[in-house]
Amino acid sequence: MNTDEEPGVVLSREEAWELLQGSRFGRLAVSVANQPDVYPLNYLATQEKIWIRTNPGSKLAELTVNSLVAFEADGLSDGTAWSVVVKGVARILESQTEIDAADLLPVEPWIKTRMWTHVEVTPASVSGRRFVLGAEPERC
């Protein structure tokens, strides 16, 4: 077996979650009427959820129509790249108790703002891979 043909190393859910916890910047993919859209944002992975702060806007409007989302974060370290994808359900926090609790989390919106809305993503699946970077082999 030629290891060049291995499509990266599949990470365990625990390894993938640990990488998510160590990063702060990701992208949220949403879809309305089968048209995907994707947003860069800061996040916090804790309490087995992804926490996001966002401005009111089209992102939130799309979550109201379709709460199914995919979230991705990636990074580089020691000559390897990693990527983790979480598929799950997003929910806008509405009760004051939840909002007060979420206000205590150290999540920064990417855009400076005085207003924000809290969104939590509850993972249905967490998958991660790690890849060794380098030149590709000759094509067969």
Add this chain to the structure above:
Amino acid sequence: MNTDEEPGVVLSREEAWELLQGSRFGRLAVSVANQPDVYPLNYLATQEKIWIRTNPGSKLAELTVNSLVAFEADGLSDGTAWSVVVKGVARILESQTEIDAADLLPVEPWIKTRMWTHVEVTPASVSGRRFVLGAEPERC
């Protein structure tokens, strides 16, 4: 007007495309039955299209069901962050003439592989923003 409340600077299509051309790593968001998914990948932005090489797999299967995609790339420079999102239609190249032409483009798959499939994304929209990074102001 307080500039802290500005949600970044909207880039022209030309500025956004120039940033895309200068980068090589992005993420492709797809959606099947309203379930978004997102994949990290290398790309090349040229000839007014996004060019991708990928392994046969779920990504391609999803494109066959729904060719509407969103593609995102982002980066940091000089204390500012940028993000560009392309919404468009993906197409798997099938004719040998197209494949031969695409083989000449310097696109590297993220995963080392000897096999690949060429995908082109024709943009319907290109939108970009640039943000000054820094601490957020106090919430009102």
